[in-house]
Amino acid sequence: MxxxxxxxxxxxxxxxxxxxxxxxxxxxxxxxxxxxxxxxxxxxxxxxxxxxxxxxxxxxxxxxxxxxxxxxxxxxxxxxxxxxxxxxxxxxxxxxxxxxxxxxxxxxxxxxxxxxxxxxxxxxxxxxxxATATSRWVAALEGTRARVLDTRKTLPGWRALQKYAVRCGGGVNHRFGLSDKAMVKDNHVIAAGGAVPAYRAVRAAHPDLPLEVEVTDLDQLRDLLDVGCTEILLDNMSTATMAEAVRVNDERGAARATLEASGGLTLARAAEVAATGVDFISVGALTHSVxxxxxxxxxxxx
Missing domain, CATH: 3.90.1170.20 (Quinolinate phosphoribosyl transferase, N-terminal domain)
Known part of the structure; x- marks a missing residue:
């Protein structure tokens, strides 16, 4: 060659x-x-x-x-x-x-x-x-405050390229890797003995790093809001539960956290989920099965 x-x-x-x-x-x-x-x-x-x-x-x-x-x-x-x-x-x-x-x-x-x-x-x-798949999500979310996020579910070696293509389609990049942002997920919560202990452990070790915590119910959400968590992921919640989570969060006024919906979301549900008032919707399918x-x-x- x-x-x-x-x-x-x-x-x-x-x-x-x-x-x-x-x-x-x-x-x-x-x-x-x-x-x-x-x-x-x-x-x-x-x-x-x-x-x-x-x-x-x-x-x-x-x-x-x-x-x-x-x-x-x-x-x-x-x-x-x-x-x-x-x-x-x-x-x-x-x-x-x-x-x-x-x-x-x-x-x-x-x-x-x-x-x-x-x-x-x-x-x-x-x-x-x-880019085309991302643009369809962007169109479905039009008129709401929600924006579509990618994930780390990318092809090995293609992450920078795929995340670039998400931006071309009008989407927003989530964290690039495991060190530019902390993200406490369900297994971290189990290993640390709870969402709040996990949050506090990461915040103590990395006080200036962006930090998001995954929750599966409203009690976890309230507990994290009480300790000052500013980014919360709503995992596999029903539309009704997400809407209630937004209501609970908005009661905090200026102290509200940003809320991200995630887990099994489809384009057919995009407008319904966005209408709850969440700030972001993360979609692995933008990159893992395009x-x-x-x-x-x-x-x-x-």
């Missing part, structure tokens, strides 16, 4: 500004090596396409949605083809598109375009799927 490194600095600067550059070149190279281990060639393209043939590839949406990862797709083409590729008409990530819309054009040696095609599409199709967005690359002779 022919590789031209490093990729253009302006493209890396753009990706870095989006929060997804670190480790991305290695990620792309790993993906390319799945098709072409070192020393291997694209046997089909080498057999059927003249070495000096050139083409333009038109990357287009085949359904309606929100695109993301087009900068990553460009990175794939530039790693494979270097200065031999010309990329034009790339839409900004987060753009809403309709079936048939052109999202990017790439021109260069035909063999190289086809070598890079599948890897570029894998990145862009998956990330556009995340359907890829249909993008295709069609070659045109030049």
């Amino acid at each position: 022919k590789q031209h490194l490093p990729p253009p600095s302006e493209l890396l600067d753009e990706l870095r500004a989006a929060g997804i550059e670190e480790g991305l070149v290695d990620h792309v190279l790993t993906a390319l090596r799945e098709d072409l281990p070192d020393g291997a060639v694209d046997v089909t393209s080498e057999s059927t396409i003249a070495a000096d043939a050139s083409a333009e590839g038109v990357l287009a949406a085949r359904e309606d949605g929100v695109v993301a990862g087009l900068g990553v797709a460009e990175l794939v083409f530039r790693i494979v083809l270097g200065d031999d590729v010309e990329v034009t008409d790339r839409l900004p990530d987060g753009t809403r598109v309709a079936a048939g819309d052109v999202v990017m054009r790439v021109a260069g040696p035909t063999r190289g375009l086809l070598t890079a095609e599948r890897t570029a599409l894998n990145f862009a199709s998956h990330l556009s799927g995340v 359907v890829v967005f249909d993008l295709g690359l069609d070659l045109q002779d030049v």
Whole structure:
């Protein structure tokens, strides 16, 4: 596989500004090596396409949605083809598109375009799927104070990319890992002997770190509000119980906590849950079971 490194600095600067550059070149190279281990060639393209043939590839949406990862797709083409590729008409990530819309054009040696095609599409199709799914939740929550959150239920090695795609779809990122925010969940509560002891233990060890505690009933909620907990996750509660939790919380006035609904939530229930008055709704399905967005690359002779 022919590789031209490093990729253009302006493209890396753009990706870095989006929060997804670190480790991305290695990620792309790993993906390319799945098709072409070192020393291997694209046997089909080498057999059927003249070495000096050139083409333009038109990357287009085949359904309606929100695109993301087009900068990553460009990175794939530039790693494979270097200065031999010309990329034009790339839409900004987060753009809403309709079936048939052109999202990017790439021109260069035909063999190289086809070598890079599948890897570029894998990145862009998956990330556009995340962005599109997120945008549907955002639309369902419109008119309420609730905002949709992602989770840590991400594909191994894809977390920064998937969380970036959530932002492209209008969602909000939850914590990135286990150290940037403390989150006391049911097993921590059991191990610590209760929600309040767990809260106090984390607050004593990390007084300045953001801290959220999961509760399963209203008694736990009241206890945590009494000790000053400012972020509370309502786990697998019925709609009626969530509405009561919001009422209890709002009675605290300026001392109210932010409330996050979580656990088995579906798009069909989104508006119903948001109407309770919760601040956030966290959805693992945005990243752990997303359907890829249909993008295709069609070659045109030049």
